[in-house]
Amino acid sequence: MRYTSFTPYDFVLLAQGLGVSLALFLATSLIGLVIGTIWAVIRFYRVPVLTPFIAFLAELLKNSPVLVQLFLVFFGLPALLKINVTPVEAAVITLSGNTAAFIYVIAVSAIESIGRDQIESARVFGLSRWQVLHHIIAPQAMAFAVGPLTGLLVNQLQVTSLISVIGVVDLTKIGNILNLRTLKPFIVWTIVGGLYYVTAKLVALGGAMLEKRLRAHTAWKGL
Amino acid sequence: MIRARGVRKSFGSAIVLDGIDLDVESGEVVSILGSSGSGKSTLIRCMNGLEKLDAGSITIDDFDVSRPKDLAEARKRSATVFQLFNLYPHMTAVQNITLAPIQVLKRSRAEAEAAARTLLDSVGLGARADAYPAQLSGGQRQRVGICRALAMNPRYLLLDEITSALDPEMTAEVLNILAQLAKNGTTMVFVTHEIEFARTISSRIVFLDKGQLVVDLPTEEFFAADGGMARPRISQFLSKMRKD
Amino acid sequence: MPFDVTILAPHVPFLLKGALLTAEACALALVGSLIIGLLVAALRTSSSPLLSRAAFVYVDLFRNIPFIVQLFFFFYGLPEIGIYVDAFTTGVIALSIAGGAFSSDVIRSGILAIDTGIIEAAEVSGLSKPVIFRKIVMPIALRTSIRPLGSVFINLVLTSSILSTITLNELTGSAKIVASDTFRPFEVYAVLLIAYASLTYLVSLAIGVLHRRLNRDRMPEVA
Ligand SMILES: Nc1ncnc2c1ncn2[C@@H]1O[C@H](COP(=O)(O)OP(=O)(O)OP(=O)(O)O)[C@@H](O)[C@H]1O
Ligand SMILES: [Mg+2]
Numbered sequence: 001m002r003y004t005s006f007t008p009y010d011f012v013l014l015a016q017g018l019g020v021s022l023a024l025f026l027a028t029s030l031i032g033l034v035i036g037t038i039w040a041v042i043r044f045y046r047v048p049v050l051t052p053f054i055a056f057l058a059e060l061l062k063n064s065p066v067l068v069q070l071f072l073v074f075f076g077l078p079a080l081l082k083i084n085v086t087p088v089e090a091a092v093i094t095l096s097g098n099t100a101a102f103i104y105v106i107a108v109s110a111i112e113s114i115g116r117d118q119i120e121s122a123r124v125f126g127l128s129r130w131q132v133l134h135h136i137i138a139p140q141a142m143a144f145a146v147g148p149l150t151g152l153l154v155n156q157l158q159v160t161s162l163i164s165v166i167g168v169v170d171l172t173k174i175g176n177i178l179n180l181r182t183l184k185p186f187i188v189w190t191i192v193g194g195l196y197y198v199t200a201k202l203v204a205l206g207g208a209m210l211e212k213r214l215r216a217h218t219a220w221k222g223l
Numbered sequence: 224m225i226r227a228r229g230v231r232k233s234f235g236s237a238i239v240l241d242g243i244d245l246d247v248e249s250g251e252v253v254s255i256l257g258s259s260g261s262g263k264s265t266l267i268r269c270m271n272g273l274e275k276l277d278a279g280s281i282t283i284d285d286f287d288v289s290r291p292k293d294l295a296e297a298r299k300r301s302a303t304v305f306q307l308f309n310l311y312p313h314m315t316a317v318q319n320i321t322l323a324p325i326q327v328l329k330r331s332r333a334e335a336e337a338a339a340r341t342l343l344d345s346v347g348l349g350a351r352a353d354a355y356p357a358q359l360s361g362g363q364r365q366r367v368g369i370c371r372a373l374a375m376n377p378r379y380l381l382l383d384e385i386t387s388a389l390d391p392e393m394t395a396e397v398l399n400i401l402a403q404l405a406k407n408g409t410t411m412v413f414v415t416h417e418i419e420f421a422r423t424i425s426s427r428i429v430f431l432d433k434g435q436l437v438v439d440l441p442t443e444e445f446f447a448a449d450g451g452m453a454r455p456r457i458s459q460f461l462s463k464m465r466k467d
Numbered sequence: 468m469p470f471d472v473t474i475l476a477p478h479v480p481f482l483l484k485g486a487l488l489t490a491e492a493c494a495l496a497l498v499g500s501l502i503i504g505l506l507v508a509a510l511r512t513s514s515s516p517l518l519s520r521a522a523f524v525y526v527d528l529f530r531n532i533p534f535i536v537q538l539f540f541f542f543y544g545l546p547e548i549g550i551y552v553d554a555f556t557t558g559v560i561a562l563s564i565a566g567g568a569f570s571s572d573v574i575r576s577g578i579l580a581i582d583t584g585i586i587e588a589a590e591v592s593g594l595s596k597p598v599i600f601r602k603i604v605m606p607i608a609l610r611t612s613i614r615p616l617g618s619v620f621i622n623l624v625l626t627s628s629i630l631s632t633i634t635l636n637e638l639t640g641s642a643k644i645v646a647s648d649t650f651r652p653f654e655v656y657a658v659l660l661i662a663y664a665s666l667t668y669l670v671s672l673a674i675g676v677l678h679r680r681l682n683r684d685r686m687p688e689v690a
Binding site: 080190 | 470528531532533534535536537539540543544547548621625626628629631632639642643646650651652653654655656657659660661663664667668
């Protein structure tokens with residue numbers, strides 16, 4: 001197999017790898033979005049014990065390498081709990097948790113951006129905390145958060161490349177395989193890098209379009 | 224001498240300087256008056272090379288500010304004091320003053336610092352020599368700004384509304400220094416709204432209106448014109464200024 | 468096997484050696500990214516459209532391609548073109564280039580935030596462009612960007628864990644060895660995670676102190 005040049009089949013491999021990367025990216029972003037938002041809501045309700053715990057957990061996840069988090073889940077959990085964790089499971093758990101931590105931070109600052117006085121005055125009108133969250137905070141926070149969210153997603157897309165280290169056959173892993181087989185590192189990593197680049201640009205473009213629509217929406221309502 | 228000939232400058236479609244001719248001889252103090260937007264700042268900025276002329280020329284001791292080769296020499300001979308001080312925020316007063324003498328005039332640090340401290344003493348800031356701009360009052364900052372300009376031993380001092388960001392007390396601090404400089408024969412081009420002060424220190428007054436130099440008279444004649452001669456635009460301007 | 472960190476005690480010196488290597492790599496990469504960042508920021512804010520375009524392309528590429536892909540590009544690619552450097556050097560180069568892209572963005576906004584009047588004052592006093600950049604633009608931009616540069620540096624520290632994938636036994640690489648020697652991956656990676664989080668926390672504290680010290684001249688004097 002050594003010193004073999006590229007074959008048309010390699011494009012299928014690359015496409016497959018990109019598909020795996022994208023699927024895991026989308027899945028973990030979605031899970032992370034849900035979990036991170038729940039964490040922020042818990043904080044909004046000032047649930048005792050849970051609130052400080054979540055704040056601590058988020059700090060820990062934000063301030064440690066994703067690679068180490070991956071190792072902890074993939075190698076550590078099975079050893080501790082005597083369970084079986086596949087590479088994909090480890091990837092989903094780790095990336096979702098990591099994304100959740102960043103979403104939590106964005107959501108908290110989005111909620112805080114709305115300002116206590118708006119929340120207080122709504123409460124004075126007799127709205128419940130949930131009604132305030134649902135009708136007053138959520139729509140505004142969403143518009144506020146799209147920009148930072150886009151930045152986060154572009155970043156998290158790149159973070160997915162780390163799961164290749166624990167054996168998930170994503171785009172980077174395909175790069176490794178092709179690199180070993182063809183021994184043409186410049187070509188292989190340029191193609192792989194290019195695919196990531198284009199995907200990142202598409203994510204950023206999507207975010208920008210969404211932001212524009214949300215902005216237009218809020219501006220319209222404001223009139 | 225500073226010599227402006229047929230200076231034109233527009234921003235987009237707005238003509239800001241519309242053919243200015245002006246000579247400033249050594250030892251003169253020329254005040255430039257004119258209502259807001261008449262082009263005073265733009266004229267100063269053309270003199271120190273911050274704006275490119277569209278047409279005409281400005282020379283400082285025969286060095287043409289429009290020629291890149293001459294500009295450096297022209298800038299060595301003139302120095303500017305700004306309305307908003309524009310001190311370097313990360314440097315102390317002394318450092319603000321010594322930077323250009325060391326870098327441009329190649330003075331030794333010791334020499335430049337001694338000169339800077341003497342200058343600061345002369346404007347009453349000897350004790351604040353090592354303070355940063357943020358630690359100084361507006362009037363003190365502008366005095367540092369003047370020292371920074373003087374440290375280059377310029378033949379010509381260009382001053383653009385250097386007291387308009389200051390309250391009256393601080394304005395007095397700064398104007399006193401200018402009066403002193405004028406007495407010592409420093410050549411100055413002085414854009415101001417302080418009419419009475421201009422009257423006391425200037426040898427000549429020029430009046431800009433819509434980008435044109437409509438009056439260029441010795442100070443006494445200029446203010447005589449205010450007395451009802453056929454210069455309604457000046458009278459109108461002066462009476463408005465005095466009301467403020 | 469219950470959770471028990473004490474079994475790591477004999478491996479602490481080995482881990483510290485890894486931590487030292489991480490510190491060295493990060494310190495060198497910090498210097499490298501600052502130099503590159505300053506240079507690229509200068510190009511991006513220069514009046515030449517060609518140079519600023521080239522600088523933009525560099526930043527855009529290296530910000531949107533996963534670091535591990537960049538690392539493999541250099542690690543496998545450099546020998547291909549006859550440059551044989553060790554993993555440590557490769558890692559530092561790759562970290563500097565990626566860090567440089569992020570730093571240059573931060574420094575660029577620092578430059579753009581400088582009051583133009585200050586630059587004009589320097590120009591009319593006859594200072595040359597290089598002197599203005601060195602003595603005025605650079606120090607002001609760096610001072611105002613200390614905090615965001617600190618975040619870039621913290622990310623650099625976290626990213627340096629990826630150097631373990633090119634056979635470098637820095638902190639994460641050493642931990643991998645300890646984990647497989649002791650069969651206690653959970654303890655090892657849990658401690659490692661806390662170690663990184665504490666390290667970055669200390670770095671962020673240091674940045675706060677540095678920020679206050681460097682910007683003391685912007686604050687009124689304490690009487
Ligand atoms: N960089 C620029 N771009 C566009 N227009 C400008 C620029 N600089 C000045 N102008 C315009 O040129 C005109 C003259 O401006 P200038 O600052 O020279 O007036 P001025 O006489 O100094 O006024 P003031 O007394 O308010 O300082 C104004 O209408 C101003 O808006
Ligand atoms: Mg003006």
